[in-house]
Amino acid sequence: MSAINIEKCPLCGSPDLKKVFDVVDHFSSGESFPVCDCRSCGFRFTNNFPSEDLIGKYYDSPDYISHSDSDKGIANKLYHLTRRYMLAEKAKLVSCYAGGEPGRLLDVGCGTGYFLQTAKEKGFTVTGIEKNERARMHAITRFGLDVKDDKSFFDIADGSFNVVTLWHVLEHLEHLNESIKKVRDILTPDGIAVMALPNHQGYDARFYQTSWAAYDVPRHLWHFSANAIEKMLNKHRLKIMDIRPMPLDAFYISLLSEKYRDSNTLVRYGRAFMVGMAGYFCSLRNVEESSSLIYIVKKN
Numbered sequence: 001m002s003a004i005n006i007e008k009c010p011l012c013g014s015p016d017l018k019k020v021f022d023v024v025d026h027f028s029s030g031e032s033f034p035v036c037d038c039r040s041c042g043f044r045f046t047n048n049f050p051s052e053d054l055i056g057k058y059y060d061s062p063d064y065i066s067h068s069d070s071d072k073g074i075a076n077k078l079y080h081l082t083r084r085y086m087l088a089e090k091a092k093l094v095s096c097y098a099g100g101e102p103g104r105l106l107d108v109g110c111g112t113g114y115f116l117q118t119a120k121e122k123g124f125t126v127t128g129i130e131k132n133e134r135a136r137m138h139a140i141t142r143f144g145l146d147v148k149d150d151k152s153f154f155d156i157a158d159g160s161f162n163v164v165t166l167w168h169v170l171e172h173l174e175h176l177n178e179s180i181k182k183v184r185d186i187l188t189p190d191g192i193a194v195m196a197l198p199n200h201q202g203y204d205a206r207f208y209q210t211s212w213a214a215y216d217v218p219r220h221l222w223h224f225s226a227n228a229i230e231k232m233l234n235k236h237r238l239k240i241m242d243i244r245p246m247p248l249d250a251f252y253i254s255l256l257s258e259k260y261r262d263s264n265t266l267v268r269y270g271r272a273f274m275v276g277m278a279g280y281f282c283s284l285r286n287v288e289e290s291s292s293l294i295y296i297v298k299k300n
């Protein structure tokens, strides 16, 4: 296996890195991957992860619900129920921050196209980028959407989109700095980027530690906090306009984390509910307690 070994912090360039702990890939391979922190800026990331051309098989599971329409099992049913609610919320949020008439919207990592379709119904002219062929074909055939493969992302002309959305996508992209730079380039001067990211400093992440399902190694390469993403965006002449919590994510992530801990069913649902509720109430006081955060970003 060809692994990417990171020797310098992708955020600040420091070679002073330390391993925090190993995290097991419970979802797909059962392999362990080291999660490291940069001693200089605190940026957290997965190390020794498979390169872009080999990582595909780590996504290749019928359980990967971001890319399927399966509604088997309670966790999947819960996911689909919350997805419907979240799609409407996401579209509302994007319309609100974009202001004015709906313009051109690009969803990077659009999966099976549900958000794009919702945005299209709101009046946006939509385009998607999706690496997974099965998901891409679903978006094209079911909704008739304009969805291109991931290679096309870097061919997009500068200033083409008023809105670029990345819903839980940036943490998957091997070429992190290049991807953020490209997002900046393709935005119009007053365009907005909307990025949803897991937050490893949230309540549920601290509770579950190495079992926290949103570490999701080796698919998640970069583990952001509000502080780290702010530094990363500033480096690329982007600034955060607002941060919004995604409190519902804590319930789903906690349920998955309990599954990874192999808790019995009663404990699993009981504790996931308690952790989800605790995280939710903490996030009302401090947004950075939220399991995931949505960043509204503009050019500097």
Ligand SMILES: [Zn+2]
Pocket: 009, 010, 011, 012, 013, 014, 038, 039, 040, 041, 042, 043
């Ligand atoms: Zn660093």
